[in-house]
Amino acid sequence: MLARARKLDALGVLGLNKRNGDYILRFNPRSRYPLVDDKLQTKQLALAAGIAVPALYGVIRTQHDIRSLPDIVRDHPQFVLKPAHGSAGDGIVVISGRSGSRYRTISGTLLDADFLFHHLSNAINGQFSLGGIQDVVIVEYMVRFSPLFESLSYQGVPDIRIIVFRGFPIMSMVRLPTRASNGKANLHQGAVGAGIDIGTGVTLDGVLGTEVITHHPDTMNAIAGMQIPDWDTILDISARCYELTGLGYIGVDIVLDRDRGPLILELNARPGLAIQIANRQGLLKRLQICEQRADFNATPAERIAFSKGEFRHPVG
Numbered sequence: 001m002l003a004r005a006r007k008l009d010a011l012g013v014l015g016l017n018k019r020n021g022d023y024i025l026r027f028n029p030r031s032r033y034p035l036v037d038d039k040l041q042t043k044q045l046a047l048a049a050g051i052a053v054p055a056l057y058g059v060i061r062t063q064h065d066i067r068s069l070p071d072i073v074r075d076h077p078q079f080v081l082k083p084a085h086g087s088a089g090d091g092i093v094v095i096s097g098r099s100g101s102r103y104r105t106i107s108g109t110l111l112d113a114d115f116l117f118h119h120l121s122n123a124i125n126g127q128f129s130l131g132g133i134q135d136v137v138i139v140e141y142m143v144r145f146s147p148l149f150e151s152l153s154y155q156g157v158p159d160i161r162i163i164v165f166r167g168f169p170i171m172s173m174v175r176l177p178t179r180a181s182n183g184k185a186n187l188h189q190g191a192v193g194a195g196i197d198i199g200t201g202v203t204l205d206g207v208l209g210t211e212v213i214t215h216h217p218d219t220m221n222a223i224a225g226m227q228i229p230d231w232d233t234i235l236d237i238s239a240r241c242y243e244l245t246g247l248g249y250i251g252v253d254i255v256l257d258r259d260r261g262p263l264i265l266e267l268n269a270r271p272g273l274a275i276q277i278a279n280r281q282g283l284l285k286r287l288q289i290c291e292q293r294a295d296f297n298a299t300p301a302e303r304i305a306f307s308k309g310e311f312r313h314p315v316g
Contacts, residue, residue: 012282014273019249023287027166027248028269035245036267037130040084040138046264049244051237053264054080054257055141066120069139070113078142081120083128085135089184091128093119094142094156106155106183143263146256148229151221152176152192156183159265160196160234160254163275163283166296167242168303169235170286170311172196173278174203174228179218187274192216194223195279199312201231207277234262235307239300241267279313286311 014023035041046053057079058072059065073079077098083091093116095103102110120137122128129135145157152158156177163171173193177183180190187193192213195204206213206223215222228234238252241264251271254262276282289310298306 012285013276014283014287016273018284019273023165023249024270028250029246032246033269036247036250036269038084039082039086039266040136042264042267043138043140045244049240051240051244051264052260052262054143054255056138057141058139060120060124060137060139063121063124066117066124069116069120072139076141080138080140080142081116081123082138082140083123083135084138085126085129085133086123087128087130088188089186091119091123096142143255143265144258146229146258148226148256149176151219152216152223152226154178154181154183154216154218156181156185157255159185160228160256161271161275162234162238162252162254163271164238164241164250164252165287165290166248166294167239167298167300168290168294169198169238169307170290171275171279171281171283172198173275176206176216176223178208178216187272192223193274193278195275195281195313196228197313198235199308201228201234202226203228204279204313210277212280229256230262232304235304236300237262237264239303243300281313 035045043053043056057076079095081093094106096106097104099110102112103116104110123137124135126132126135143157145153149158154177158174158176160172160174162169173195175185175187176192176194177185178190178192185191192206192208194206203226204224208217234254237254241250241252245267247269251268253265255265257263294306
């Protein structure tokens, strides 16, 4: 086990134990976790800081509130129901339209009000929350994904994950929904992960599981070479999340809305390590470069400039 850990270190790969002990434990104060574990708090923090998020339509806090859903969404034929303490997309329902009194999901399934009420009741009771704790449900704007991704997404909305270390964006990828993932941008459920060059905002080849792929499995379009729009804005949003939360090692998830541009979807105090596979590079080397050479008193703009210079993907 020790030999394997040393080999990973030599390759610049960040392992789970090292991530937990050397970075999450050191730089993420437990007292700050609720700011990111509770998606409602995250949204309110971002709004107060002037950072764009999907618009909030309402909050279902109690069983009694459930019957207010039709009133909350009366003027919003498209919306999302999201447990505030959910993880890995569990419990999220995306409604893309109506058919009479029924609600249509992005896959075309029609749900009646009783089904949604029952789902909301389970969510409030903690069925989808971390640790099964009592929860609330956010009712919010449904993101319309950028036309840029139409050739590289199956039904769902792709999202961009950026790992931020003490305010420095150090690695990024885009998660592309597939038929196998049921339109969800979740790598564990079968979405494609594609690295993004921090220096340029251009996508690299993708990975599906542990297999490197060059084309999306459903659309058959090439994955690498796509320029992510508003890249500097995306980096700015991610860098500012350090001051927003006080957490030194986080994953920032951003979506590109076709009308509203980059929006923060959520923050994660324990981001996974699959981003290294998507980039075919290790996080550890980049973390060490930051610790050795970065100015942690720098402004967000200066931090971004450092990251774009240091972590530009090698050519060839």
